[in-house]
Amino acid sequence: MSRNYELFYWPMIPGRGEYVRLALEHAGAAYVDVARKPPEEGGGIKNLVAFLGAAEAPLPFAPPVLVDGEVRLGQTAAILDYLGPRLGLTPDSATGRSTALMHQLTVSDLVSEAHDTHHPVGTGLYYEDQKAEALLRARSFRDTRLPKFAAYFERVLEGTGDWLDAGFMSYADLSLFQTLEGIAYAFPNTWARVSSDTPALRAHRNRVAALPSLAPYFASDRRLPFNEHGLFRHYPELDPA
Numbered sequence: 001m002s003r004n005y006e007l008f009y010w011p012m013i014p015g016r017g018e019y020v021r022l023a024l025e026h027a028g029a030a031y032v033d034v035a036r037k038p039p040e041e042g043g044g045i046k047n048l049v050a051f052l053g054a055a056e057a058p059l060p061f062a063p064p065v066l067v068d069g070e071v072r073l074g075q076t077a078a079i080l081d082y083l084g085p086r087l088g089l090t091p092d093s094a095t096g097r098s099t100a101l102m103h104q105l106t107v108s109d110l111v112s113e114a115h116d117t118h119h120p121v122g123t124g125l126y127y128e129d130q131k132a133e134a135l136l137r138a139r140s141f142r143d144t145r146l147p148k149f150a151a152y153f154e155r156v157l158e159g160t161g162d163w164l165d166a167g168f169m170s171y172a173d174l175s176l177f178q179t180l181e182g183i184a185y186a187f188p189n190t191w192a193r194v195s196s197d198t199p200a201l202r203a204h205r206n207r208v209a210a211l212p213s214l215a216p217y218f219a220s221d222r223r224l225p226f227n228e229h230g231l232f233r234h235y236p237e238l239d240p241a
């Protein structure tokens with residue numbers, strides 16, 4: 001826990017970097033958020049892009065990237081699977097570790113589907129240039145996909161109790177929380193409907209929100225508020241009453 005992890009992520013964007021930060025912050029791990037440092041100290045977007053482009057194996061595809069000494073990892077789920085045992089955020093057993101990863105990957109699928117509501121055609125295009133498709137995609141997310149994911153996690157929690165894996169809070173619990181926060185921000189009307197049918201999920205979100213380990217982080221400027229540059233964006237037309 002005393003090592004200095006390095007996290008590389010877009011400095012002002014509330015995106016997948018948040019998932020890694022939550023795990024590090026919960027554990028009280030020492031880490032440097034490299035891109036948030038001043039450019040002359042190696043921070044900023046230019047340095048981040050140069051870091052990502054450096055041909056060093058293993059070469060991660062996209063941020064977030066975690067560096068721990070010789071270890072250099074991309075892919076949020078792989079990073080969390082690596083950090084889990086080191087931060088006490090996965091059970092010791094192989095089954096427990098795989099279960100956490102399974103839940104994380106399902107959360108990642110939900111995150112991608114939420115993202116695709118505002119960028120259904122191309123991530124490199126403006127939202128305004130794919131608005132017609134976004135309206136269609138968001139309808140399917142609201143009516144079918146989000147209720148299906150929510151009902152699934154509700155069923156899991158009905159079976160396990162407080163956490164996704166019975167009796168053990170893992171990084172996947174933190175990730176589910178972050179995702180529900182994002183969805184409640186982006187789709188407040190839809191979330192009000194969906195969450196009224198999923199009391200265990202509502203309670204889970206409140207349980208993570210109240211963790212004393214995260215209180216200093218939530219009160220700090222390290223915690224980025226959601227905005228229309230991140231994964232979860234609030235466009236009222238995508239979330240009718």
Ligand SMILES: N[C@@H](CCC(=O)N[C@@H](CS)C(=O)NCC(=O)O)C(=O)O
Pocket residue numbers: 015016017062063064074075076077108
């Ligand atoms: N599956 C990857 C996705 C990584 C990803 O899409 N990162 C975004 C920021 S949240 C990015 O910068 N992508 C650049 C790109 O895909 O070109 C993960 O879970 O980490």
